[in-house]
Amino acid sequence: MDFKKFRELILVEQTLFALPFAYLGILFAGRASVLTWLWVTIALAAARTAGMSFNRVIDAEIDAKNPRTRSRLVPQGKVSKKTVWLLAVVASLILIGSSFMLNQLCFYLSFPAVALLFTYSYFKRFTSSSHLYLGFVEAAAPIGGYLAVTGAFDVLPFLLGIAIMTWIAGLDIVYAIQDMEFDKSEDLHSLPVFVGKDKALLLSAGFYVISIVCLAAAGFLTSRSIPFWIAILCMAVIFIYQQMLARGMDVEGNIKKFFKANMFISPILFLGTFIDVYFY
Secondary structure (H helix, E strand, O other), rough: OOOHHHHHOOOHHHHHHHHHHHHHHHEEEEEEOHHHEEEEEEEHHHHHHHHHHHHHOHHHHHHHOOOOOOHHHHHOOOOOOOOOOHHHHHHHHHHHHHHHHHOOOHHHHHHHHHHHHHHHOOOOOOOHHHHHHHHHHHHHHHHHHHHHHOOOOOHHHHHHHHHHHHHHHHHHHHHHHHOOHHHHHHHOOOHHHHHHHHHHHHHHHHHHHHHHHHHHHHHHOOOOHHHHHHHHHHHHHHHHHHHHHHHHOOOOHHHHHHHHHHHHHHHHHHHHHHHHHHHH
């Protein structure tokens, strides 16, 4: 498999989008060594690769039926399932190995992390809570980043984890709107299917509010300064813009704009926190 196919398979740009989640945990834990930053980066990249690979191969038959996803590499036969399974296993081993290089707690937790990455794709077959489960998987990034520095549990990383979990859940609910009819026909579960579009959008907005509240609570607990709060304000503005887009008539077109706007959030949040920690 060449790099072009690898990039398309795992969506490298989404890995870059997710890296600040883990970095946020590092920054809230305090200043870390270069090696810690390096191993956390490797662990996160490996986790994203494993998670996307598991998802693509487990959902291959569903993706082949869905007009929106049937052009993906595995349904098209451009990459074999065997290759994707192998990539998932190798990436999982890299995740475990890099966690070992961080500390004992991260190493132990890397095994349930792999289990979370593997099981996520099955949830929509049984329950509409799959959006929260995806958020729960993503919440491991800031928690893991914090534990990589401290090696011990605390309340703070879980506040960060809940913030990321609810943000991603709110995002994924909107994403699922475009597949409502397909999900109904295939007996797949999502909140838009379960409660309808309007109520699902209310839940999405509610999750966004919880995300902002948790980040603000983390900021108050750690006495963050102006750059962090500016980042939170920018994040809130983007959330409002996204919710307005989600309620527009052109769902498919607006969802594309929705996700473009979302790509700015994690870099802004990381930059504001980084400036706050290292320059204030």
